[in-house]
Amino acid sequence: MKTAIYSEFGTPEKVLQTKEVERPQPGPGQVLVKMVLSPVHNHDLMTIAGHYGFKPALPAVPGTEAVGVVEALGEGVTHLKQGQRVAGGAEKTWAEYYLATAARLVPVPDSVSDETACQLVSMPLSAKMLLDTLEVGAGDWIAINAANGAVGKLLAQYGAEKxxxxxxxxxxxxxxxxxxxxxxxxxxxxxxEDWQEKVRTITGGAPIIRGIESLGGDGAAQLSGILADGAQLISFGAMTGRPLKISAGELLFRNISVKGFWGAKPPVKPERIGELLGELIRDAAAGKLVLDIEAAYPITDVAEAVRASGEPGRKGKIAIKGS
Incomplete structure (x- = not known):
C-alpha cells in the first residue's frame, strides 16, 4: 500500500515522500481502516516540522484524523463491523490503510458527507471543549484571532447557540x-489602522473577558489590547511559529492572565468528551455541522497538498485522499 512518510523533521513539502509498505494487521482492540479522506491540520504540519508538543520516532507517517471504511477487525472488537464507514482520531492516517483504536472510532451516518466526517473530531471537538472550559455565559463577549479558520467558525457557531x-x-x-x-x-x-474602534462599535464598549489566541507572535499583543482588565488570554495555537509577544504591562497593570489549551490533554472529563462527540454526530447528521474541503490530493502528491494547505484564502481544509 502507499503511505506518506518522513525520515527527518523539517519543512513538510521538502521532507515528505511517498513509499510502498506492507499493509498493517489489526491487533486486539484495533481496526484496520481503508482511508477515504484525511485532513491536513496545522498540528500535523507542526509535528512534521518538529515543533509540536511531541516528536514521533522516525521514520514517521503523518495524519491524525480520517474517515474510512472498516477493512478488518482485531480481537475483541464487537461494536463495529466490516464495511462500515467510521471517523475519528487515529495515527498514521495519510496512508491507503491505517490502524485505529476501535474505542476512538464512531460510525458515520449516511447523511454525513466524507468531507465533514473526516474533520469531525479534531477541530469541532476542540472548539466544544474550549467553550466548555471558558467559564462564560449568555451575553458575555469573547474574541478569537484567525477567526476564519475552522475553530474560529465553529466557536462562533457554538457560542451563538449558548x-x-x-x-x-x-x-x-x-x-x-x-x-x-x-x-x-x-x-x-x-x-x-482603526480596527480597534470597529471592535468597540461592534461590542458597544462591553468588556471582552476571554481571548483565544491562535497565531503567536504579534497576535497575542493585538488580542490582549482589546481585552478587558482582568481578562484571560488562552493560547490555542501558533500558526506563525513565533513566540507569544505580550508586554509585561498587560500582565502587571491590567491583570491579564495567560493560559494554554491543548486538545491532546483536554481539561474535561472523559465522559464529557463522549457527550460532546455525540453532539457532533447529531449536528452533522442534522446538517447543522458542515465542514468543507478545498481540495483533495492523492498520497503521491502529498508534498503539493501540504504546500496548498499554506495558501491564504482557502474556504476549507486540504485533504489527502485514499486510492
Whole structure:
C-alpha cells in the first residue's frame, strides 16, 4: 500500500515522500481502516516540522484524523463491523490503510458527507471543549484571532447557540467579506489602522473577558489590547511559529492572565468528551455541522497538498485522499 512518510523533521513539502509498505494487521482492540479522506491540520504540519508538543520516532507517517471504511477487525472488537464507514482520531492516517483504536472510532451516518466526517473530531471537538472550559455565559463577549479558520467558525457557531457573543479577528479585509457571506457578522480585519474602534462599535464598549489566541507572535499583543482588565488570554495555537509577544504591562497593570489549551490533554472529563462527540454526530447528521474541503490530493502528491494547505484564502481544509 502507499503511505506518506518522513525520515527527518523539517519543512513538510521538502521532507515528505511517498513509499510502498506492507499493509498493517489489526491487533486486539484495533481496526484496520481503508482511508477515504484525511485532513491536513496545522498540528500535523507542526509535528512534521518538529515543533509540536511531541516528536514521533522516525521514520514517521503523518495524519491524525480520517474517515474510512472498516477493512478488518482485531480481537475483541464487537461494536463495529466490516464495511462500515467510521471517523475519528487515529495515527498514521495519510496512508491507503491505517490502524485505529476501535474505542476512538464512531460510525458515520449516511447523511454525513466524507468531507465533514473526516474533520469531525479534531477541530469541532476542540472548539466544544474550549467553550466548555471558558467559564462564560449568555451575553458575555469573547474574541478569537484567525477567526476564519475552522475553530474560529465553529466557536462562533457554538457560542451563538449558548448566547455567547464571539468577536472574530482576521488579518485581511477580504476575509471579513468571506466570513459575512457565511453568516458571521462580528468580524474585524486588523490590517486597518482603526480596527480597534470597529471592535468597540461592534461590542458597544462591553468588556471582552476571554481571548483565544491562535497565531503567536504579534497576535497575542493585538488580542490582549482589546481585552478587558482582568481578562484571560488562552493560547490555542501558533500558526506563525513565533513566540507569544505580550508586554509585561498587560500582565502587571491590567491583570491579564495567560493560559494554554491543548486538545491532546483536554481539561474535561472523559465522559464529557463522549457527550460532546455525540453532539457532533447529531449536528452533522442534522446538517447543522458542515465542514468543507478545498481540495483533495492523492498520497503521491502529498508534498503539493501540504504546500496548498499554506495558501491564504482557502474556504476549507486540504485533504489527502485514499486510492
Amino acid at each position: 448566547g455567547v457573543n464571539v468577536l472574530g479577528l482576521v488579518r485581511r479585509d477580504a476575509a471579513v467579506d468571506e466570513m459575512a457571506a457565511l453568516g458571521f457578522k462580528t468580524v474585524v480585519a486588523t490590517e486597518g
